[in-house]
Amino acid sequence: MTALLEVRDIEKSFGGVRAVCGVSFDVREGEILGVIGPNGSGKSTLFNCILGQLVPDRGTVRVNGRNVTALRPSRLNRLGVSRTFQLLQVFPELTARENLILAGQEHRGSRLARLFGARDAGMGAEADRMLDFFRLRRLEDEKAGSLSYGQQKLLDAAMAFMSGSRLVLLDEPAGGVNLTMLADLRERLEAINRETGVTFVVIEHNMEFVMALCSRLIVLAEGRIIAEGPPAEVRRDPAVIEAYLGH
Amino acid sequence: MSTSTSLLIGLLLLVLLALAPVDLNDFGVPYPGLRRYGTYILTLWLVTAIAAMGVNLIVGYAGQETLAQAAFVGIGAYLTAIVTKAGVPFGVAFAASGLLTFVIGIALGFPALRVQKHYLAFVTLAFTVLCWLVFRNEQWITGGVMGIRDIERPTFLGWPLRNHIRFYWFVLAITAIMTFVLWWIVRSPWGRAFTALRENPLRAESLGIDVRLYTLLTFALGSAYGGMAGSLYAPLVEFIDPSPFALGPSLLFMLMVVIGGSGTFLGPFVGAGIAVLLPEWLRAWETWYLLIYAVLVMVMMAFFPGGIVGLLSRLVARKARS
Amino acid sequence: MTDFLQLLISGLATGAIYALAAIGFTLLWQTSQTINFAQGEFVMVPAFLALIAMRWFGVPFVASLVLAILASMLLLGVAFRYIIVGPLIRRGVLPLVISTIALSILLKESVKDFYSAEAQTFPTLLPDTLITVAGVSVSLAQLGVLAVALVTIVLLQWFLAGTRTGRQMQATAQNPTVARILGVPVERMILYTFLINAALAAMASLLVSPIYLAKFSNGETLGLIAFVAAIVGGFNQVRGAIAGGLLIGVLDNLAAAYVSTAYRQAIPLILLVLVILFRPQGLLGRKEERAV
Known part of the structure; x- marks a missing residue:
């Protein structure tokens, strides 16, 4: 079986600093892969190279066998790859429902049809489904900026699923979320993975969250992969312990 | 609402x-x-408002800066004056003005938007100066500083529009149609995409919104509104020369939209009203008017960056709450 | 060939003046995200400050020049920083852009209404005596302009690269957030940038006015040239603005001689278009990461 996401020999330097040096890994359909590593290990740079936000100096990224290296983020998204950002990124002036519709609208029909067609661009039903799924229904007409931090974080995550993407990359989904909300978020993500088979790649600092959510981990340190395997195994890996304690 | x-x-x-x-x-x-002069001022307000609507689309909805609206109005005005004098029907000239300015908008915006924010401002600034040089220097076609005189008002379906009231109604009808079109666009999913790309282009891009394409479209469309306004301006004033299409008026277009309230639907109408009426009211102080206007803009930006419409809607909202 | 050399030297002289205006513009943009659309007027106004000192108050010429520079630093530096940029920068970039556009109109109209709408002659420090070396004749005034502008630029470069304050300013320009973390007094550095910009603009004003006369509307062309020089040279550094200014000065003089005077003004604009099309990071600029 071919991998859904294939990352090969990605390298990226800033000035003289090599942030990512030759990272390769595969992501299989339906798995939840965690990417961990100490601060400055190159996780975010790697993510941005995969997602077309940065252009890698070397290496290739393939999605479903198709070369997508350095493709612009909007093109990549329309090929079925969604993401969230480390910092919260909802549109505060739009309502929760509008945010969801926005996240899906570019994926249905032509641009011209969107100009002349319905205001919800045919995404209304899907938005309602997502509101129910993430339990945000009663807040649908609130401006996203007026929601609590945790609710915004849920909305942010929900937006990644509006386009029907098969691959979703989450950049620190648990950052700053309180404990009850955290359990909620994890449980919702697991449910989506189980019910629809969407594949996840998750960057996370919260070890407990990652260990519980992910089926497989890769560990980065100084721009290289130093360990790879199921959470229980990685936890015991001496190289990983060394990398974390060394910093 | x-x-x-x-x-x-x-x-x-x-x-x-x-x-x-x-x-x-x-x-x-x-x-x-209204008398003849009042009707003329009202018509001028409508024409200015059309161009200002275009600026509002670019500035208020797409979050870009354009300093070329007067140049686009000029292109529309000169094109219309020249071709209608050669016997081309006004309708064709009007459509051609819109189309030409749309295409120029694409050609200017495409390279500028590749680079970084604010480059569009500099490119449009340069374009305005360049257009003004062409209007002034190419006497064989634009009449140079002497301009083009005796531009005829058109006939609409066999109904001559020489009379000032009839021409006003004609302009009013076109303004209404163009307002409706813009209203339709900003409430369609396109408008939602505009909001997204203005507030957070990075996130918008990650949601599949082609930020560059949408920005380019708003710029070209806004510029086309300028061109069509120019096409109406020429037969309104019946005489054109390069001065209303220089850099100064282009800057004023930008200022009037922000004073009215950029990103609000009524802002351009309010801003255009002030821009057209203020010099009339301050006629006694003629030379002071631009000075007063500039100070007004700076005070507004410091205290009410939402413009007059933004200020009013905030007051209304506060009333409604109390 | 001698014609060409003469044009080259006079081009370098005006180009050095443009460079002064462009450097200030670049520094301001980088250090404080202030895109000063009134930069051209900043170069127009100081000459009038000197004229006011001379003609209204009878101050001697050289003293008026010094006064004009000091007054510019106060008005176009400190007052601009605290009255206009200070309150507006928090409101975002657009209100600030709009305000500097309004400021450009305000300065232009003020000079026109309070001083004169007519072009004013402006005295030079050095006489227009021609010096001929190997068949190439240049005026002493031109050489003086070139010398003063180049010395200013060299001093500025030395200040930015060779002093602690200068390096702190550069750090602020490159990344204010990191500079703050490293303990650079960012606020003070920003104020210095405004002062330097005002002083450079004043220098440019006093050097350019004897050549092109002082007129309220001069800012339109000068501002445009400053923007274009900054973009053409490359926005990441001061030497880009210097190169851009010199290049435009030379092209401008060559165009006036060999092409038509009617389209002389178009030369920098065409240069801008070419650069944006083929080398958007500028001639000396480094490529930055994708904007979106």
């Missing part, structure tokens, strides 16, 4: 505006109607 109420209010305003130059004493209403 719901769709039907906004449409209703728009229709009501349209009727009131249509009646503005009419003597209503015959109908038992003690209103003498």
Whole structure:
């Protein structure tokens, strides 16, 4: 079986600093892969190279066998790859429902049809489904900026699923979320993975969250992969312990 | 506001505006109607508002800066003046003005938007100066500083529009159509995409919104509104020369939209009203008017960056809450 | 060939003046995200400050020049920083852009209404005596302009690269957030940038006015040239603005001689278009990461 996401020999330097040096890994359909590593290990740079936000100096990224290296983020998204950002990124002036519709609208029909067609661009039903799924229904007409931090974080995550993407990359989904909300978020993500088979790649600092959510981990340190395997195994890996304690 | 109420209010305003130059004493209403000059000023306001709507689309909705709107108005005005004098019907000239400025908008915006924010401002600034040089220097086609005189007002379906009231109605009808078109665009999913790319282009891009394409479209569309406004301006004033299309007026277009309230639907109308009426009111102080205007803009930016419409809607919202 | 050399030297002289205006513009943009659309007027106004000192108050010429520079630093530096940029920068970039556009109109109209709408002659420090070396004749005034502008630029470069304050300013320009973390007094550095910009603009004003006369509307062309020089040279550094200014000065003089005077003004604009099309990071600029 071919991998859904294939990352090969990605390298990226800033000035003289090599942030990512030759990272390769595969992501299989339906798995939840965690990417961990100490601060400055190159996780975010790697993510941005995969997602077309940065252009890698070397290496290739393939999605479903198709070369997508350095493709612009909007093109990549329309090929079925969604993401969230480390910092919260909802549109505060739009309502929760509008945010969801926005996240899906570019994926249905032509641009011209969107100009002349319905205001919800045919995404209304899907938005309602997502509101129910993430339990945000009663807040649908609130401006996203007026929601609590945790609710915004849920909305942010929900937006990644509006386009029907098969691959979703989450950049620190648990950052700053309180404990009850955290359990909620994890449980919702697991449910989506189980019910629809969407594949996840998750960057996370919260070890407990990652260990519980992910089926497989890769560990980065100084721009290289130093360990790879199921959470229980990685936890015991001496190289990983060394990398974390060394910093 | 719901769709039907906004449409209703728009229709009501349209009727009131249509009646503005009419003597209503015959109908038992003690209103003498606007005179010739008043009607002219009102028509000038509508034409200015069309161009300002274009600027608002670029500045208020797409979050870019354009300093070329007067140049686009100039292109529309010169094109219309030249081709209608050669016998081309006004309708064709009007459409050609819109199309030409749209295409120029694409050609200017495409390279500028590749680079970084604010490059569009510099490119449009340069373009305005370049256009002005062409208007002034190419006497064989533009008449140079002597300009083009005796531009005829068109005939609409066999109905001559020489009369100032008829021409006003004609411009009012076109303004209404163009306002409706813009209203339709900003409430369609396109408008939602505009909001997204203005507020957070990085996130918008990650949601599949082609930020560069949408920005380019708004710029080209906004510029085309300038070109079409110019096409109406030429037969309104019946004489054009390079001065109203220089850099100064281009800057004023930008300022009037921000004063009215950029990103609000009514902002351009309010801003254009002030820009057209203020010099009339301050006629006694003629030379001071730009000075006063500049200070007004700076004070507004410091205290009410939402412009007049933004300020009013905040006051209304506060009233409603208390 | 001698014609060409003469044009080259006079081009370098005006180009050095443009460079002064462009450097200030670049520094301001980088250090404080202030895109000063009134930069051209900043170069127009100081000459009038000197004229006011001379003609209204009878101050001697050289003293008026010094006064004009000091007054510019106060008005176009400190007052601009605290009255206009200070309150507006928090409101975002657009209100600030709009305000500097309004400021450009305000300055232009003020000079026109309070001083004169006519072009004013402006005295030079050095006489227009021609010096001929190997068949190439240049005026002493031109050489003086070139010398003063180049010395200013060299001093500025030395200040930015060779002093602690200068390096702190550069750090602020490159990344204010990191500079703050490293303990650079960012606020003070920003104020210095405004002062330097005002002083450079004043220098440019006093050097350019004897050549092109002082007129309220001069800012339009000068501002445009400053923007273009900054973009053409490359926005990441001061030497880009210097190169851009010199290049435009030379092209401008060559164009006036060999092409038509009617389209002389178009030369920098065409240069801008070419650069944006083929080398958007500028001639000396480094490529930055994708904007979106």
